[in-house]
Amino acid sequence: MEGVFSPEECAQTLERADALYAQGRIDGCFAAVPASEAGGDVLKTYPRMMHPHRVDEMFMRFLKHPRVVASLEQLLEQKAVGIQSMFYWKPPGAKGQAFHQDSFYVRGEPDTCLAAWTALEDADQENGGLIVCEGSKDLPILEMIPTDTARSFTETAVVPPAGATPRTLRMKTGDTLFFGGRVIHGSEPNRSRTRFRRSLICHYVGADTKSLSEFYRPTVALR
Ligand SMILES: O=C(O)CCC(=O)C(=O)O
Numbered sequence: 001m002e003g004v005f006s007p008e009e010c011a012q013t014l015e016r017a018d019a020l021y022a023q024g025r026i027d028g029c030f031a032a033v034p035a036s037e038a039g040g041d042v043l044k045t046y047p048r049m050m051h052p053h054r055v056d057e058m059f060m061r062f063l064k065h066p067r068v069v070a071s072l073e074q075l076l077e078q079k080a081v082g083i084q085s086m087f088y089w090k091p092p093g094a095k096g097q098a099f100h101q102d103s104f105y106v107r108g109e110p111d112t113c114l115a116a117w118t119a120l121e122d123a124d125q126e127n128g129g130l131i132v133c134e135g136s137k138d139l140p141i142l143e144m145i146p147t148d149t150a151r152s153f154t155e156t157a158v159v160p161p162a163g164a165t166p167r168t169l170r171m172k173t174g175d176t177l178f179f180g181g182r183v184i185h186g187s188e189p190n191r192s193r194t195r196f197r198r199s200l201i202c203h204y205v206g207a208d209t210k211s212l213s214e215f216y217r218p219t220v221a222l223r
Contacts, residue, residue, distance in 0.1 A: 004067045004176035010120045016058045017087050046089035053085040068116045069222045079207040082220035090197035096187040098147040098157035103181030107213045112206035113181025119171035120198040127197040128190035133164040136184040160184050
Protein backbone atom coordinates (compact mmCIF):
# COMPACT_ATOMS: atom_id res chain seq x y z
CA MET A 1 0.00 0.00 0.00
CA GLU A 2 1.54 3.27 -1.11
CA GLY A 3 2.13 6.22 1.20
CA VAL A 4 0.71 4.77 4.43
CA PHE A 5 3.22 6.83 6.39
CA SER A 6 3.44 10.48 5.32
CA PRO A 7 6.89 11.95 4.57
CA GLU A 8 6.62 13.80 7.91
CA GLU A 9 5.85 10.57 9.80
CA CYS A 10 8.81 8.82 8.16
CA ALA A 11 11.10 11.72 9.05
CA GLN A 12 9.77 11.76 12.61
CA THR A 13 10.45 8.01 12.99
CA LEU A 14 14.01 8.42 11.73
CA GLU A 15 14.55 11.34 14.09
CA ARG A 16 13.31 9.32 17.10
CA ALA A 17 15.46 6.35 16.09
CA ASP A 18 18.48 8.66 15.98
CA ALA A 19 17.63 9.99 19.44
CA LEU A 20 17.32 6.46 20.91
CA TYR A 21 20.50 5.36 19.15
CA ALA A 22 22.38 8.30 20.68
CA GLN A 23 21.84 6.63 24.08
CA GLY A 24 24.16 3.78 22.95
CA ARG A 25 22.08 1.05 24.56
CA ILE A 26 18.60 0.56 25.96
CA ASP A 27 17.93 -2.64 27.91
CA GLY A 28 15.66 -5.00 26.02
CA CYS A 29 15.84 -2.84 22.89
CA PHE A 30 19.42 -2.63 21.56
CA ALA A 31 23.10 -2.29 22.48
CA ALA A 32 25.40 -0.69 19.89
CA VAL A 33 29.08 -1.67 19.68
CA PRO A 34 31.50 1.10 18.59
CA ALA A 35 32.80 0.56 15.03
CA SER A 36 36.35 0.20 16.43
CA GLU A 37 35.23 -2.91 18.39
CA ALA A 38 32.77 -4.39 15.87
CA GLY A 39 35.31 -6.37 13.80
CA GLY A 40 33.86 -4.96 10.58
CA ASP A 41 30.31 -6.12 11.32
CA VAL A 42 28.21 -3.00 10.72
CA LEU A 43 25.16 -4.69 12.26
CA LYS A 44 26.95 -4.72 15.61
CA THR A 45 27.27 -0.96 15.33
CA TYR A 46 23.73 -0.55 13.99
CA PRO A 47 21.76 -3.43 15.57
CA ARG A 48 18.03 -3.57 15.00
CA MET A 49 15.92 -2.07 17.78
CA MET A 50 13.53 -4.60 19.30
CA HIS A 51 10.19 -3.48 20.71
CA PRO A 52 10.99 0.27 20.66
CA HIS A 53 7.27 0.86 21.38
CA ARG A 54 7.95 -0.37 24.93
CA VAL A 55 10.41 2.45 25.59
CA ASP A 56 9.25 5.28 23.37
CA GLU A 57 5.90 7.02 23.02
CA MET A 58 6.28 7.80 19.31
CA PHE A 59 7.02 4.20 18.37
CA MET A 60 3.97 3.19 20.42
CA ARG A 61 1.90 5.73 18.49
CA PHE A 62 3.09 4.34 15.16
CA LEU A 63 2.48 0.73 16.22
CA LYS A 64 -1.11 2.01 16.45
CA HIS A 65 -0.97 4.00 13.19
CA PRO A 66 -4.66 4.49 12.19
CA ARG A 67 -4.11 3.64 8.51
CA VAL A 68 -2.19 0.50 9.44
CA VAL A 69 -4.82 -0.57 11.95
CA ALA A 70 -7.66 -0.01 9.46
CA SER A 71 -5.91 -2.20 6.87
CA LEU A 72 -5.08 -4.90 9.41
CA GLU A 73 -8.63 -5.16 10.60
CA GLN A 74 -9.88 -5.35 7.03
CA LEU A 75 -7.43 -8.18 6.30
CA LEU A 76 -8.08 -10.03 9.54
CA GLU A 77 -11.84 -9.39 9.55
CA GLN A 78 -11.60 -8.78 13.28
CA LYS A 79 -9.89 -6.45 15.75
CA ALA A 80 -6.10 -6.75 15.96
CA VAL A 81 -3.58 -6.36 18.78
CA GLY A 82 0.05 -5.26 18.41
CA ILE A 83 2.72 -7.79 19.42
CA GLN A 84 6.00 -6.37 18.16
CA SER A 85 7.79 -3.36 16.71
CA MET A 86 11.28 -3.35 15.24
CA PHE A 87 13.45 -0.67 13.66
CA TYR A 88 16.08 -1.81 11.15
CA TRP A 89 18.96 0.47 10.12
CA LYS A 90 20.50 -1.92 7.61
CA PRO A 91 23.50 0.29 6.83
CA PRO A 92 25.68 -0.11 3.70
CA GLY A 93 27.44 -3.48 3.85
CA ALA A 94 24.97 -5.03 6.34
CA LYS A 95 24.04 -8.67 6.03
CA GLY A 96 20.52 -9.65 5.01
CA GLN A 97 18.08 -11.93 6.78
CA ALA A 98 17.56 -15.47 5.50
CA PHE A 99 14.16 -16.75 4.37
CA HIS A 100 11.75 -17.47 7.20
CA GLN A 101 8.09 -17.40 8.20
CA ASP A 102 7.14 -15.11 11.08
CA SER A 103 4.58 -17.64 12.38
CA PHE A 104 7.50 -19.97 13.22
CA TYR A 105 8.48 -17.50 15.97
CA VAL A 106 5.10 -16.05 16.94
CA ARG A 107 3.33 -19.42 17.46
CA GLY A 108 -0.10 -17.79 17.60
CA GLU A 109 -3.14 -19.96 18.18
CA PRO A 110 -5.11 -19.48 16.00
CA ASP A 111 -2.37 -18.39 13.59
CA THR A 112 -3.41 -14.93 12.40
CA CYS A 113 0.01 -13.20 12.45
CA LEU A 114 0.31 -10.24 10.09
CA ALA A 115 3.34 -8.03 9.45
CA ALA A 116 3.25 -4.37 8.45
CA TRP A 117 6.65 -3.61 6.91
CA THR A 118 7.11 0.11 6.25
CA ALA A 119 9.93 1.59 4.17
CA LEU A 120 11.22 4.73 5.89
CA GLU A 121 13.38 5.37 2.82
CA ASP A 122 13.34 3.82 -0.64
CA ALA A 123 14.12 0.08 -0.50
CA ASP A 124 15.13 -2.00 -3.51
CA GLN A 125 17.52 -4.70 -4.67
CA GLU A 126 20.64 -2.56 -4.19
CA ASN A 127 20.12 -1.66 -0.54
CA GLY A 128 18.76 -5.07 0.52
CA GLY A 129 15.03 -4.53 0.07
CA LEU A 130 12.49 -7.07 1.20
CA ILE A 131 12.14 -10.31 -0.76
CA VAL A 132 8.83 -12.17 -0.53
CA CYS A 133 7.97 -15.55 -2.02
CA GLU A 134 4.80 -15.33 -4.05
CA GLY A 135 2.61 -18.38 -3.62
CA SER A 136 3.78 -19.07 -0.05
CA LYS A 137 1.01 -17.54 2.07
CA ASP A 138 -0.89 -20.77 2.71
CA LEU A 139 2.08 -23.06 3.34
CA PRO A 140 2.44 -24.92 6.64
CA ILE A 141 5.21 -23.83 9.01
CA LEU A 142 8.35 -25.28 7.42
CA GLU A 143 11.51 -26.72 8.89
CA MET A 144 14.39 -24.29 9.51
CA ILE A 145 17.87 -25.47 8.50
CA PRO A 146 21.34 -23.88 8.92
CA THR A 147 22.05 -21.11 6.40
CA ASP A 148 24.92 -19.01 5.01
CA THR A 149 25.86 -16.61 7.80
CA ALA A 150 28.10 -14.64 5.44
CA ARG A 151 24.89 -13.31 3.86
CA SER A 152 22.41 -13.52 6.74
CA PHE A 153 22.59 -12.26 10.32
CA THR A 154 20.20 -15.07 11.28
CA GLU A 155 21.53 -18.61 11.29
CA THR A 156 18.64 -20.71 10.01
CA ALA A 157 16.37 -20.58 6.98
CA VAL A 158 13.51 -22.28 5.22
CA VAL A 159 14.00 -23.49 1.66
CA PRO A 160 11.16 -22.18 -0.54
CA PRO A 161 9.33 -25.21 -1.98
CA ALA A 162 8.29 -25.47 -5.64
CA GLY A 163 5.63 -22.89 -6.41
CA ALA A 164 7.00 -20.30 -3.96
CA THR A 165 8.75 -17.72 -6.12
CA PRO A 166 11.10 -15.10 -4.58
CA ARG A 167 10.52 -11.54 -5.72
CA THR A 168 12.48 -8.47 -4.54
CA LEU A 169 10.17 -5.56 -3.89
CA ARG A 170 10.77 -1.94 -4.80
CA MET A 171 9.20 0.17 -2.10
CA LYS A 172 9.11 3.95 -1.87
CA THR A 173 9.44 5.95 1.33
CA GLY A 174 6.22 5.54 3.34
CA ASP A 175 4.95 2.41 1.54
CA THR A 176 3.78 -0.49 3.72
CA LEU A 177 3.64 -4.15 2.81
CA PHE A 178 1.14 -6.24 4.77
CA PHE A 179 1.83 -9.97 4.77
CA GLY A 180 0.74 -13.07 6.64
CA GLY A 181 2.88 -15.08 9.04
CA ARG A 182 3.28 -18.03 6.67
CA VAL A 183 4.70 -15.91 3.82
CA ILE A 184 8.34 -16.84 3.21
CA HIS A 185 10.40 -13.66 3.19
CA GLY A 186 13.84 -12.25 3.94
CA SER A 187 16.47 -10.03 2.37
CA GLU A 188 19.92 -9.99 0.82
CA PRO A 189 22.84 -7.88 2.12
CA ASN A 190 22.84 -4.12 1.54
CA ARG A 191 25.20 -3.81 -1.43
CA SER A 192 24.97 -0.02 -1.65
CA ARG A 193 28.05 1.92 -0.62
CA THR A 194 26.08 4.88 0.66
CA ARG A 195 22.41 4.07 1.24
CA PHE A 196 20.94 2.74 4.50
CA ARG A 197 17.67 0.77 4.31
CA ARG A 198 15.80 1.93 7.36
CA SER A 199 12.42 0.35 8.01
CA LEU A 200 9.77 -0.01 10.69
CA ILE A 201 8.47 -3.56 11.02
CA CYS A 202 5.46 -4.23 13.23
CA HIS A 203 3.63 -7.47 13.92
CA TYR A 204 0.02 -8.05 14.89
CA VAL A 205 -2.39 -10.89 15.63
CA GLY A 206 -6.15 -11.10 15.79
CA ALA A 207 -7.74 -10.17 19.10
CA ASP A 208 -9.14 -13.73 19.32
CA THR A 209 -5.60 -15.13 19.84
CA LYS A 210 -5.55 -17.69 22.66
CA SER A 211 -1.85 -18.44 22.92
CA LEU A 212 1.36 -16.83 21.71
CA SER A 213 5.13 -17.04 22.32
CA GLU A 214 5.95 -15.24 25.56
CA PHE A 215 8.41 -12.89 23.78
CA TYR A 216 5.44 -11.04 22.21
CA ARG A 217 3.63 -10.32 25.48
CA PRO A 218 2.29 -7.98 26.68
CA THR A 219 0.16 -7.39 23.60
CA VAL A 220 -0.94 -3.83 22.80
CA ALA A 221 -4.54 -2.71 22.32
CA LEU A 222 -4.61 -0.59 19.15
CA ARG A 223 -7.47 1.81 19.89
O1 LIG B 1 13.66 -6.34 6.68
C1 LIG B 1 14.28 -7.38 6.47
O2 LIG B 1 15.35 -7.42 5.90
C2 LIG B 1 13.66 -8.66 6.92
C3 LIG B 1 12.66 -8.42 8.00
C4 LIG B 1 11.98 -9.64 8.41
O3 LIG B 1 12.15 -10.64 7.79
C5 LIG B 1 11.07 -9.70 9.52
O4 LIG B 1 10.86 -8.70 10.16
O5 LIG B 1 10.54 -10.77 9.84
